Amino acid sequence: MDFSIFLILLQDGVVNGAIYALLALGLVLIFTVTRIVFVPIGDFVSYGALTLAALEAGRAPGTVWLLLILGGLSTLISFWFARNGLTAARVARILGEGVVLPLVVFLAIRTFSFAEGSQYVRVLAALAVVTPIGLYLYNIVYRPIAHASVLVLLVVSVALHLAMVGLGLVFFGAEGSGTQPLSTLTLELGPLFLTGQAIAVVAVTLALIAGLFVFFDRTLMGKALRATAVNRLGARLVGVSPVLCGKLGFVLATAIATLSGILVSSLTTIYYDTGFIIALKGFVAAIVGGLVSYPISALAAVLVGVVEAFSSFYASAFKEVIIFMMIIPVLLWRSFRTPVVEDEE
C-alpha cells in the first residue's frame, strides 16, 4: 500500500465516520435525557434521505401521511395527559403542535412542486416532514411508559424500529434512491479527490457538534436537558419538566438523524432499510462513549469509519465483523474499570 491509497482510505473513513458521529450524538442525547436506546434512529436516516429523493422527483412522499396521522394520535394523547388542567393556552399549544404543524407541512408539500428550485429548500422541506415524526413518536410511544425500565424501553424501541422499516417499504418501495449533492464542487489534491458533498458532511458534523456544545453550555433549555441527564428526579424537583426535555431531546436527535440521512444520500444509494446498519455503527461509537460522552462518541465514530475503510481494503469479507468486534474490548475495559452500578429501578 502506498501513501496515496492510505490518504484515500483515510478520507473515505473520516467522511463515513462523520455520519456515524452524528448518529452517535443523537443516540447519546436521547439516552441521557430519557434512558431510551433509540433503535429507530437509523430509520430516520432512511426516511430523511428518501423523503428528499421523493421531493426531488416531484412526488409527495408517503411520510407526509404518516406525519398527519401521528400528529392526530399525538394530539389525542396530549389531551389525555392534560385532561385535568386544560386551559385555553394549553389547548392552543397542543393543537398547534399536533394538528396545525402537520397540516401546514402536508398542505405545503401537496400544493407546491419541489422538483424545481433550490436543493436547500427541498432539504428544509424534508426536515420539516420527518423531524416532527420523532416528536410525535415520543408522545405516542414513549411518554406513556416513560417510567418503565431501560429494558422495556429498549424492547419497545426494537418494535418501533420494525414498524418503521415496514412503513418505509410501503412508502418508498424496495429499491433505493440517491439525491443531488448540495454542492457539485470537486477538488483534486494530489491523489485525493475531494467532493463538495464530502466536505459538507464533515463541515455539518463539526458545526452541529459546536452548536450542541453552545446549546448545552449557554442556553437555559440546554442546561435543563443536561440537568435531566444527570439526575432526572433532582431536575424535576427544581422545576424542569421531564416531558418537555424528552420532546426536545427527540426533536433534536431526529433532526440530526434526518440531516445525516440527507447528507449521506448523495454519497450513496439509500434503501428503506439502510439506516439501521448506519445507526448500528453509530451505536458502536456511542457504546465506546459509554452512552454518556459526546466527545468520546464522536471521536469513536470517526475511528469506526476509518477502521471500516481500512478493513474494506485489507479484508473486505470480514469488514462488518471487524467493526462490530470493536465493541468487545471496550465493554471488557469498561466492566473492569467501572464499579457495578445496580439499575436505578
Place this chain on the structure above:
Amino acid sequence: MKALFAALLGTAALVVPATAQTVKIGAVISETGPGASLGIPEANSLRLLPTEVDGHDIQYIILDDGSDATRAVTAMRKLVAEDRVDAVIGSSVTPASLAMVEVAGELQVPTISLAGSAAIVTPVEGAREWMFKTAQNDALMAGAIADHMAANEVETVGIIAFSDSYGDNWISVVTPLLEEKGIEIVASERYARTDTSVTGQMLRVTSSRPDAVFVIGAGTPAVLPQQALVQRNYQGLVYQTHGVANSDFLRVGGAAVNGAIMPVGPVVVAEQLPDDHPSKEAAVAYKESYEAAHGAGSVSAFGSYAHDAGILLQNAIPVAARSAEPGTPEFRAALRDALEGLSDVTYVNGVATMSPTDHIGQDERARVIVTIEDGGWKLLP
C-alpha cells in the same frame, strides 16, 4: 393435531365438492424484505395470468414470505393444508426456495421456484423430484459472461461480490468457467448490500489493473461499485450479473452504469430481439400486458419468471386433468409428471424441455447479452 387436520380436511371436502374442477395454485412470494424488488413484480405478474385453461378455472392464492425461509415454509404448509392447492409457485429468493424443497417432497406437491440457484432442482432426486424452476441457472448466465470475456480478449478480471449467498454462489460458479478460458482472477473483494462506501475494495481491485471488473450484486446496490470505478476513472470493461436487470438500476445508476455488460432474460430487450428468436412473441406480449397494468418501463426479468411458471402450469394442467380430479393427491402427482414431461414449451425466457434429470429445461435461448447505452438496455449480437 393430525387427527384434527384430517377432520378439518374431511369437512372441507364435504363442503366444497362443487368447485372440484377449479385448480388452485398457491404462491409464496417475497413481497417484503430484502427480496421485495423481485417479489413485487412477480406477484404483479401472477395477478395478470389467465384464470382459465382448457375448461378448468385456475385460482391463484398469493402469500408473502417476507424473504424469510421459515415464513416461506409456514406459508407453503398453510396453502397445502388449508387451501388444498394443487401446485405451489415460489419462493422468490434462493434461501426460502431451498427451505421449501423438503416440504414439497413431504407433502407431495409440485413446486415451481422463481429463484436463481441451481441447487433447488439439481440433482433431481428425493424431494427435488417435486421441484421445478423458471429462472435461469447462474451457471448458464455465468457461461455467457465467460464467453463474452474470452471473445473480447480479457485476460485478467477483478471481482467485487455481495458478502452473502448470492456472491458465494456466483463466485463458485464463475471461477471454474473463467479458469477454463484462461482468464485469471486478480482480485476478489466483498461488500454488503447496505454499505455506504466501497472505496477500499475498489482501490484494491483497480490497483491490480484488471482488463475487466465483474460486479456480482443484485438490484440497485450493484450501482455503488460501478460509481466507484467511474470515480477512479477505470477504463476497462465492466460486467454485471442478471440480478440488476430492472429499471430501478438504470434510474439509480444514471450515467455511471453506461457500458456495463450483462446476460439477461430475453424479456428485458423484447422489442430488439431478432424475429427468429423463439421467445420474441411471448416476451413482447408479456411486456405489453405488464406495462399496460403497471406503467411504461416497469417490466423486469423477475416478473417474467412468475409468468413463465404460469405458462408451465397452463401446459401441464390439461394433461394432468385427464387422469385425475383437481384437489386430490393423485392430481398433484399427475401434475408433477405432466410438468416433467413438458417438451418445447415456448415461454418468455426461451424454450423449456423438461426431463426426469432436468427440471429447468433451458438452453442458450434463455439468455441474451446486453449492454447499457444512454440509460437503456441494448442487445449485443
